[in-house]
Amino acid sequence: MKLNEKGDLKYYTFENIEKTNIVKHCFSTKFGGVSAGCYESMNLAFREDKRENVIKNYEIICDSIGLDYKNVVFSSQIHEDKIYKVTKEDIGKGLLRESNIKGYDALITNEKDIVLVTFYADCVSIFIVDPINKAIGIAHSGWRGTVKEIGIKTIKEMEKQYSSQPKDLIIGIGPSIEKCCFQVGEDVVEQFKNMLPFSKDYIFNDTQKGKYKIDLQNIIKKSLINNGVLEENIEISNLCTMCNNKTFFSHRFMGDNRGSLAGIISLYN
Numbered sequence: 306m307k308l309n310e311k312g313d314l315k316y317y318t319f320e321n322i323e324k325t326n327i328v329k330h331c332f333s334t335k336f337g338g339v340s341a342g343c344y345e346s347m348n349l350a351f352r353e354d355k356r357e358n359v360i361k362n363y364e365i366i367c368d369s370i371g372l373d374y375k376n377v378v379f380s381s382q383i384h385e386d387k388i389y390k391v392t393k394e395d396i397g398k399g400l401l402r403e404s405n406i407k408g409y410d411a412l413i414t415n416e417k418d419i420v421l422v423t424f425y426a427d428c429v430s431i432f433i434v435d436p437i438n439k440a441i442g443i444a445h446s447g448w449r450g451t452v453k454e455i456g457i458k459t460i461k462e463m464e465k466q467y468s469s470q471p472k473d474l475i476i477g478i479g480p481s482i483e484k485c486c487f488q489v490g491e492d493v494v495e496q497f498k499n500m501l502p503f504s505k506d507y508i509f510n511d512t513q514k515g516k517y518k519i520d521l522q523n524i525i526k527k528s529l530i531n532n533g534v535l536e537e538n539i540e541i542s543n544l545c546t547m548c549n550n551k552t553f554f555s556h557r558f559m560g561d562n563r564g565s566l567a568g569i570i571s572l573y574n
């Protein structure tokens with residue numbers, strides 16, 4: 306991943322996704338917005354922040370990457386595995402008008418200029434580009450979504466809707482809480498071992514007895530490869546949001562009094 310700096314604004318991009326030349330995208334940081342307090346400063350979800358500040362933040366970050374913030378579409382996410390196909394009729398939903406897109410953790414589209422947005426504060430973002438059929442997707446994959454393989458379900462839905470083939474997909478796996486910090490108990494580990502047996506190679510004993518650390522980004526990468534995505538087409542951030550809590554909002558570090566990061570992607574060509 307590459308860090309981009311424009312004045313106060315800082316955001317990350319995937320080099321493999323930039324090279325497709327058909328999308329504009331970014332993963333935000335805390336820097337460059339107008340929000341204050343625990344939302345300082347680039348908060349991209351309403352939460353308890355001032356509405357006009359959040360909208361202004363969208364204007365700033367979208368302008369900077371060459372997108373129109375009025376075309377933003379987002380869902381309310383619930384750590385499930387439902388996927389929503391976004392069309393022009395959905396433009397503005399979530400940010401500028403009432404949305405009926407609720408309970409979806411992944412968004413896909415093959416229409417230009419729609420700005421797909423999903424939210425993060427430790428969970429993993431999965432950016433998906435099909436340069437052949439010109440379609441995109443973005444999935445919010447926390448540990449629950451990872452156990453349910455929301456990334457795989459999203460690429461299967463793109464195959465159904467847009468004829469996308471896994472071998473053609475260009476994928477970015479964004480900053481999230483990583484194996485250095487993502488401590489879990491036996492219950493979470495059991496779910497991984499039951500649902501994704503291969504994940505045992507990415508689960509480590511913690512120094513604290515009865516606790517474990519999980520490498521979510523690499524579990525997702527492996528699950529994509531197991532489903533036909535080419536390893537060379539996957540760019541993984543390896544950035545930990547909790548270690549880098551000065552740069553990223555981290556739920557584990559800040560609790561509920563925090564802003565939200567966003568994964569933003571739009572087809573333009």
Ligand SMILES: [Zn+2]
Pocket residue numbers: 482483484485486487545546547548549
């Ligand atoms: Zn860490």
